[in-house]
Amino acid sequence: MVQRIYVDDGGEVIERFVGVVHVTDTCASSLKIAIDNFFAKHGLTMSRVRGQGYDGASNMRGELNGLKQKILDENKYAFYIYCFAHQLQLVVVATSSEYASVSGFFDYLAKIVNIVGASCKRKDSIRQKQYDDFVKRIEMGEICTGKGKNQEMSLARAGDTRWGSHLKTIHRLLDLWKPVREVLIALSREGADGKIRGNALSLAEKMENFEFVFIGHLMLNLLRMTNDLSQALQLKNQNIGNAVRLIEDMKYDLKKYRDDGWEELMKEVTTFCSQNEIHMPNMEDVIPGRVRRTIDDEPQTYLHRFRADIFYQVVDLLLNEMNERFTKSNSELLMCIASLDPRDSFQNFDRERLLRLAELYSEDFSASDRGLLKIQLDRYISNVKNNEVFYGLRDIGELAKKMVDMKYHITYGLVYRLLELALVLPVATATVERSFSAMKFIKTDLRNKMGDVFLTDSLLCYVEKDIFASVENEAVLQRFQAMGPRRLQLPKDTSVRNKM
Incomplete structure (x- = not known):
């Protein structure tokens, strides 16, 4: 599946679905041949590509024989950006799997969701208990009624590849804590066999464990932070400069949470334990029966x-993973792009780095262009810093549109060319994945023999529906009429056509 990213005449970044290519296998060589044939068919050239982005599969990003390297061998200016959203996903996965207590929490979480959601009877029981709890709390004045409040909910099953779903699972479990625990206790007494009764009893006991509650609230807070970043990275109008800033903001927020988040977390956990009658240990007491790692290990x-x-180690692990996975945030290319950032009155502006960026794209900037760029950058920064129209801009995407509005893309054409190159670098593959998801609506069980050309044309109409919505029906009818001889001439009068 091929997507095209470009900057239109208004300075807006546009990402468009181009088509689907059928491949016999997914090795890098086959993919490269398929892309070359696709480019040739549509009159495109590899030499004009300025960015490529994929997920973490080895056949795509392999350093020696991956698809990205084969393209770089042909065009060194097609800079590769590893999908930011996938990297963030790997950060959360590593954190949840490498720390034993967190990994155990998610294992028990999956078991609770599976056993409670195994039958309609258990789901109905949770709904009824939830309804009874709402009625009781409304009568006591703890909650108020109103449109959109006190909505019925159920436990959400987490997906292995979508860690944003784990946030919903934890949130739902904490909201449905009492009904779920009551169902588990009922199953431990009335289960169909000893295995079900035993599993239900052990899970009910686990829900009454303070450590389980503590880790649940900790992961809920951390997943909320990463989920906001994940959603932001997947926006269609996201650009590389803004994405790098979001990553750095995320690291700052994690450090701040590590330093200042303990007290707030304990308040949340204490309140929850008090509401759900969960025993909370005295934090100053020594843990009895703890297994010592060494003989000299103190109580x-x-x-x-x-x-x-738990708290410090989990947050530190998440921070370390962020630093390791997003090493590209410190690369020369992205540091140069950061110099275009208009925030705080162009505080990050660095002429030498922008000149270096022009050298990295030497195909787009000749030696004479780079000489002119040096002079143009000085005039540009002096002008925009003293022009109140450029105050308050948040990222290079807004800067590009503002330059077009002010006709600065003509006055400072070389600077605007740098902005265009920065904006076309891919941030995430979310748009491509949404197009893949759209295939299930097009190629259904009844249309499973659809050909590649028809599939591509149908997907194009479905994915880019905003474009086709602007096409008049009359133009479509006339195009169809002109394709070949017809038995009847289609009427031009719309009222006549509607009667037909």
């Missing part, structure tokens, strides 16, 4: 266990 308090061994 450990609950405070040290939950604050140092």
Whole structure:
């Protein structure tokens, strides 16, 4: 599936679905041949490509024989950007799998969702208990009624490849804590066999464990932070400069949460335990029966266990993964692009880095262009810093549109060319994946023998529906009429056509 990213005449970044290519296998060589044939068919040239982006599959981003390297061998200016959204996904996956307590929490979470959602009877029981709880709390004045409030909900099953779904799963479990626990207790007494009763009892006991509750609230807060970033990275109008800033903001927020988030987290957990009658240990007490790692290992308090061994370690692990996965944020290319950032009155402006960016794109900037760019950059920064029209801009996407509005893309054409190159670098593959998801609406069980050409044309109409919505029906009818001889001439009068 091929997507095209470009900057239109108004300075807006546009990402368009181009087509689907059928391949016999997914090795890098086959994919490269398919792309070359696709480009030749549509009159495109590889030499004009200025960015390529994929997920983390080895056949795509392999350093020696991956697709990105084969394209770079042919065009060194087609800079590769590893999908930011996929990298963030790997950060969360690594955090949840490498730390034993967190991994165990998600295992138990999946078991709770599976056993409670295994039958309609259990789901109905949760709904009824939830309804009874709403009625009781409304009568006591704890919650108020109104449009959109106190909506019925059910446990959400988490997906292995979509870690944003784990946020919903944890959130739903905490909201349905009492009904779920009551169903598990009922199953432990009335289950069909000993295995179901035993599993239900162990899960009900786990829900009454303070550590399980603590990790649930900790992961809920961390997943909320990463989910906001994930959603932002998948926006269609996202650009590379803004994405790098969002990553850095995320790292800052994590550091701040590590330093200042403990007290707030404990308040949330304490309130939750009080509402759900869960025993909360004294943080100053020594943990009884703890297995010592060494003979000299001193007794450990609950405070040290939950604050140092869980809270700090999980947040630090997440931070380390962010730094390791997003090493490209420190690469020369992205540091140069960051110099275009208009925030804080163009505080990040660096003429030398922008000149270096022009050197990296030497195909687009000749030696004479780079000489003129040096002079143009000085005039440009002096002008925009003193022009109130450019105050308050948030990213290079807004800067590009403002330059077009002010006709600065003509006055400072070389600077605007740098902006265009920065804007076409892909941030995430979310748009491509949405196009893949659209295939299930087009190629259904009844249309499973659809040919590649018909599939591409149908997907194009479905994915780019905003474009086709602007096409008049009359133009379509006339085009159809002109394709060949017809038995009847289609009427031009719309009223006559409607009667037909």
